Amino acid sequence: MTGPKKDTNSKKEYFSSRWMLLASVLGMAIGTGNIWRFPRILAQNGGGAFLIPFSIFLFIWSIPLIMVEFSMGSKSRKGVIGSFIYFGGKKTAWMGAFVAFCTIAITFYYSVVTGWCIKYFIVSTIGGFRGLDTTAVSESFSQLTSSWQSVGFQFLALMTGCIIIYRGIVHGIEKVNRILVPSLFVILVIGAVRVITLPGGVLGLNFLFNPDFTSLKDYNVWLEALSQSAWSTGAGWGLVLTYSVYLKKREDIILNSMITGFGNNSASLLAGIVIFGTVFALSPSADIASSLVQTSGKASTGLTFEYLPSLFNSMPGGVVMGPLFFLALTFAAFSSLISQIELGVRNLMDFGCTRKRAVIFLGVIAFVLGLPSALALGFFENQDWVWGLGLIVSGFFFSIVAIKYGVDKIRRNLLNKKTSISTGKWFTIVVSVLIPLQFIVLISWWFAKSISWDEYWWNPLHKYTIATVVAQGGAVLIVFLFLNKKMVKAIERFNDDS
Amino acid sequence: MTVKAIIFMIIMLGIFWGGFICLIALTAKFERNKKSRKNVDD
Numbered sequence: 231m232t233g234p235k236k237d238t239n240s241k242k243e244y245f246s247s248r249w250m251l252l253a254s255v256l257g258m259a260i261g262t263g264n265i266w267r268f269p270r271i272l273a274q275n276g277g278g279a280f281l282i283p284f285s286i287f288l289f290i291w292s293i294p295l296i297m298v299e300f301s302m303g304s305k306s307r308k309g310v311i312g313s314f315i316y317f318g319g320k321k322t323a324w325m326g327a328f329v330a331f332c333t334i335a336i337t338f339y340y341s342v343v344t345g346w347c348i349k350y351f352i353v354s355t356i357g358g359f360r361g362l363d364t365t366a367v368s369e370s371f372s373q374l375t376s377s378w379q380s381v382g383f384q385f386l387a388l389m390t391g392c393i394i395i396y397r398g399i400v401h402g403i404e405k406v407n408r409i410l411v412p413s414l415f416v417i418l419v420i421g422a423v424r425v426i427t428l429p430g431g432v433l434g435l436n437f438l439f440n441p442d443f444t445s446l447k448d449y450n451v452w453l454e455a456l457s458q459s460a461w462s463t464g465a466g467w468g469l470v471l472t473y474s475v476y477l478k479k480r481e482d483i484i485l486n487s488m489i490t491g492f493g494n495n496s497a498s499l500l501a502g503i504v505i506f507g508t509v510f511a512l513s514p515s516a517d518i519a520s521s522l523v524q525t526s527g528k529a530s531t532g533l534t535f536e537y538l539p540s541l542f543n544s545m546p547g548g549v550v551m552g553p554l555f556f557l558a559l560t561f562a563a564f565s566s567l568i569s570q571i572e573l574g575v576r577n578l579m580d581f582g583c584t585r586k587r588a589v590i591f592l593g594v595i596a597f598v599l600g601l602p603s604a605l606a607l608g609f610f611e612n613q614d615w616v617w618g619l620g621l622i623v624s625g626f627f628f629s630i631v632a633i634k635y636g637v638d639k640i641r642r643n644l645l646n647k648k649t650s651i652s653t654g655k656w657f658t659i660v661v662s663v664l665i666p667l668q669f670i671v672l673i674s675w676w677f678a679k680s681i682s683w684d685e686y687w688w689n690p691l692h693k694y695t696i697a698t699v700v701a702q703g704g705a706v707l708i709v710f711l712f713l714n715k716k717m718v719k720a721i722e723r724f725n726d727d728s
Numbered sequence: 729m730t731v732k733a734i735i736f737m738i739i740m741l742g743i744f745w746g747g748f749i750c751l752i753a754l755t756a757k758f759e760r761n762k763k764s765r766k767n768v769d770d
Contacts, residue, residue: 249759433729436730439729482755485758492747492751
């Protein structure tokens with residue numbers, strides 16, 4: 231094992247208080263997935279009953295992985311690659327690099343989504359959607375996603391994110407999340423209260439909370455709940471690990487992890503109330519509303535970027551609600567984007583880069599490699615499919631490294647030492663047995679499902695095939711396996727030098 | 729809204745929002761204790 235020695239880059243900064251750490255971690259976890267993905271997945275998978283498996287997976291996937299990430303980052307004081315070396319030994323650097331790459335690859339197209347959110351906020355604020363029906367909004371979205379306008383907003387999102395990360399933890403990340411996260415919750419609460427008071431808004435609540443327990447017999451509902459929980463909380467992305475590098479020594483990891491998980495799911499529920507309430511209150515009939523909330527649309531953005539703007543047009547007070555909704559979406563996207571940039575920057579700093587150089591390098595790379603997603607929706611969809619699946623592999627890698635280090639050792643020495651609530655043996659069982667098991671089941675199901683829906687599943691050039699996942703993910707894994715020794719040496723050399 | 733939906737809504741909001749608020753309150757309590765211990769030590 232190669233424990234950290236002196237490292238001037240990681241020694242300097244800590245979150246100024248536990249509240250600031252929690253705000254930042256919540257900002258990371260609550261993203262666009264809570265607002266646009268959660269309602270759609272819930273609607274497509276049994277409505278209210280979906281909340282049952284969604285809640286279970288919070289405890290047997292997301293919270294345990296968040297605890298592992300908090301433990302690794304705060305102990306090793308290194309980014310993902312350095313932490314994997316510290317906990318899993320020198321031969322696991324490639325796993326850490328894969329985790330980091332997956333999240334950075336998501337940053338490439340997530341910056342594009344953040345740009346769209348900014349654009350929608352601006353347009354709805356100046357009344358640009360007024361008088362437009364769904365077809366007209368849909369056309370304007372198509373124009374946005376295939377034009378240089380999308381690139382401009384992607385650049386704006388990335389540049390702002392990079393400036394914040396360049397300012398560091400206390401003056402950048404903390405200051406921004408101090409405003410974004412509480413504002414996001416306040417906006418969602420205002421939105422929820424407004425839509426409940428709309429005539430017909432309660433029908434949306436009925437859809438959201440009416441459990442059809444027979445749907446729980448469908449294994450798809452369980453698997454979708456697992457993937458939603460993994461994506462939504464950010465467990466296994468390496469982002470919690472990155473923020474926990476800046477954790478003060480005496481922090482309560484268990485309580486922090488629970489707050490992250492519960493806060494994330496609470497935000498999802500609020501977003502669900504806002505979206506279902508709006509759609510059911512403003513649609514001509516409950517059947518139309520029900521089919522609308524299940525519609526994926528282009529890149530699964532149909533409901534958010536095509537239907538909601540036109541629905542807000544017909545809503546009393548929609549002039550205020552529309553901009554507020556897109557402001558919440560922008561805040562959610564932005565607080566997640568900055569954590570993704572910090573992950574890349576932290577890893578580069580572990581290789582000896584200064585923060586300034588790392589930010590510039592990452593910003594340029596993210597902009598250039600995000601261009602295809604900004605200009606072609608098909609490419610965007612492909613990347614979302616490939617690296618979204620990669621995240622499940624990332625979660626699995628975290629459990630492998632934890633098993634290698636000793637899950638019980640993590641529990642006794644890292645989790646239960648500085649805590650007000652202690653964790654029992656269940657943690658060891660979940661991380662060493664249940665998470666690997668869930669990974670195997672989920673990956674097998676996905677592969678089987680994608681073979682059945684696409685006759686060209688063997689073609690790596692098709693956007694939603696297994697072949698494209700294996701080709702891209704496999705290529706990245708091979709490259710990092712090949713570079714394993716070099717990465718270890720580079721991190722060790724920098725530690726020795728500093 | 730059906731009675732079943734109302735009960736389910738109370739349970740779900742209770743678990744997540746109730747849990748979230750309780751955890752935040754617990755954290756605030758621990759932080760207050762930590763601060764007062766530190767003041768006594770000083």
